[in-house]
Structure formats: structure tokens, C-alpha cells
Amino acid sequence: MAAKKEVLMEEIQKExxxxxxxxxxxxxxxxxxAKCVTKPGLKLDNSEQTWxxxxxxxxxxxxxxxxx
Numbered sequence: 001m002a003a004k005k006e007v008l009m010e011e012i013q014k015e016x017x018x019x020x021x022x023x024x025x026x027x028x029x030x031x032x033x034a035k036c037v038t039k040p041g042l043k044l045d046n047s048e049q050t051w052x053x054x055x056x057x058x059x060x061x062x063x064x065x066x067x068x
Contacts, residue, residue, distance in 0.1 A: 018066070022062065025058045025059075032055070036050050
């Protein structure tokens with residue numbers, strides 16, 4: 001019984017960590033986009049590529065964690 005409870009607690013902690021990471025990703029994406037992409041258009045210019053790199057890195061991390 002105690003082992004089942006520990007497994008359940010670990011699963012809950014993993015889910016909470018994943019949710020926190022997803023929330024952080026949304027906030028970072030929103031703020032980075034607003035700061036890096038000052039004039040949205042059809043393509044990102046060189047100075048706006050930073051947002052794309054940051055976004056891609058976080059999305060890869062999220063996929064690695066199993067959240068996407």
C-alpha cells in the first residue's frame with residue numbers, strides 16, 4: 001500500500017512539474033516574442049531570430065520531458 005502511494009505521489013509531482021514548465025514556457029514565449037519581434041511580418045529578420053531559437057529550445061525540452 002505504501003509503495004502504491006509513493007508511486008502515485010511521484011506521478012503527481014511529475015505532472016505538476018510538467019505543468020509548471022508549460023506555464024513557464026508560455027510566459028517566456030509571450031515575453032520573448034513581444035521583446036524580440038517588434039514588427040511582425042511574413043518572416044523574422046536577423047534580430048528577431050533570438051525568439052525563434054529560445055522557443056525551439058524550450059519546445060525540444062518539453063518534448064523530451066514527454067509533455068508535447
